[in-house]
Amino acid sequence: VALFVGAVLIFNTLSMTVSERVREIGLIRAAGATRRQIGWMVLAQAVLLGIAGSAVGLALGLLLAAFVSGFVGGAFGLRTVLQLSPTGWLTVIGVGLLVTVSAALEPAARATGIPPIEALRARGEPGIEGRARLRWLIVVAVVVAIVGILLWPRGPMGPGLVRPLSVYGLMLAATLLVPFVLRPLARIAGLPFALAARVEERLARGALRRDRSRTALTVGALVVGIGLVVAVSTVAIDARRAATDWLVGVFPGDELMTAITPVAIDESGPIPEIAAVDGVERVSPLASFGVAYRGLRLDAAAVN
Numbered sequence: 001v002a003l004f005v006g007a008v009l010i011f012n013t014l015s016m017t018v019s020e021r022v023r024e025i026g027l028i029r030a031a032g033a034t035r036r037q038i039g040w041m042v043l044a045q046a047v048l049l050g051i052a053g054s055a056v057g058l059a060l061g062l063l064l065a066a067f068v069s070g071f072v073g074g075a076f077g078l079r080t081v082l083q084l085s086p087t088g089w090l091t092v093i094g095v096g097l098l099v100t101v102s103a104a105l106e107p108a109a110r111a112t113g114i115p116p117i118e119a120l121r122a123r124g125e126p127g128i129e130g131r132a133r134l135r136w137l138i139v140v141a142v143v144v145a146i147v148g149i150l151l152w153p154r155g156p157m158g159p160g161l162v163r164p165l166s167v168y169g170l171m172l173a174a175t176l177l178v179p180f181v182l183r184p185l186a187r188i189a190g191l192p193f194a195l196a197a198r199v200e201e202r203l204a205r206g207a208l209r210r211d212r213s214r215t216a217l218t219v220g221a222l223v224v225g226i227g228l229v230v231a232v233s234t235v236a237i238d239a240r241r242a243a244t245d246w247l248v249g250v251f252p253g254d255e256l257m258t259a260i261t262p263v264a265i266d267e268s269g270p271i272p273e274i275a276a277v278d279g280v281e282r283v284s285p286l287a288s289f290g291v292a293y294r295g296l297r298l299d300a301a302a303v304n
Helices: 002-020 022-030 035-076 086-112 116-120 126-150 162-180 182-194 198-210 212-250 271-275
Strands: 286-293 296-303
Touching: 002 022, 002 035, 002 086, 002 126, 002 162, 002 212, 022 035, 022 116, 035 086, 086 126, 126 162, 162 182, 162 212, 182 198, 182 212
Parallel strands: none
Antiparallel strands: 286 296
16 A cells, blocks of 8 residues: 555656656757657656655664654563564555656656657647556556565465455455546535535636646545545554453453553552452562573563
8 A cells, every 4th residue: 555655646747747848848849859768867867866765764764663662662661673574665665766767657658759840839739648557556556566465464365355346346446436526526626615605616626627638637645645544553453352352361350451651460459459449459560671582581461
């Protein structure tokens, strides 16, 4: 899902860039630039975006992983180690470049087809651009799906792959349907604004209809972004539910109480207060501590 979001955003950015620079590209062609040079110019922009995005994403990912690792270690008294092999670094950069370049091939090909005569016109032909984008977006989605399956932690044929692929297919279908439902969506979205600013609402709706390719790409990226938020929220809920089920199944008792920060098990903690509640027979705290085993420090837990 994250790879598809990145591909759609790259696809959106470069497609808009080509659409807005039709006249400039026509002038460059008129000055003597070849089709191949124009194509390499767009691909070079994509490679720079891929390298910069992969580097920034890798740095932010390491910071987030370090934060989560430290939080988990502090909350549960566990020793966490953050490791990333050189193969992982190369995989991140390689996948970032692969997805970026695959998303940039169609805008680059469309830029090579701009003739020098376009320097005399304000815009290109939106209908042809829209159909090309729609076809190529499917190709990009297939490439991203193949990369995602190969990188699946449990292997390409591992369990649990059907569900994310189903969500991925639903997001792709919603993105591809945007150009066909754009007109009614624009009318529905403009209803609240028509009550207070009718003239402005009609002008905005007309702009959406005139440049349907840009609007479809923008709305498609928004749909994918919302889908990513929902997917991450679902993963977080499932992870918390799985952790809770594991704790309930492992530790005895009628109730299990957890805290997001370490709680003292002496008299200063809430244990005496919980034990004083009517109906509570016994409170057994869970303590975590480090032990040495064969020269290594391991984390252990015990119930009183």
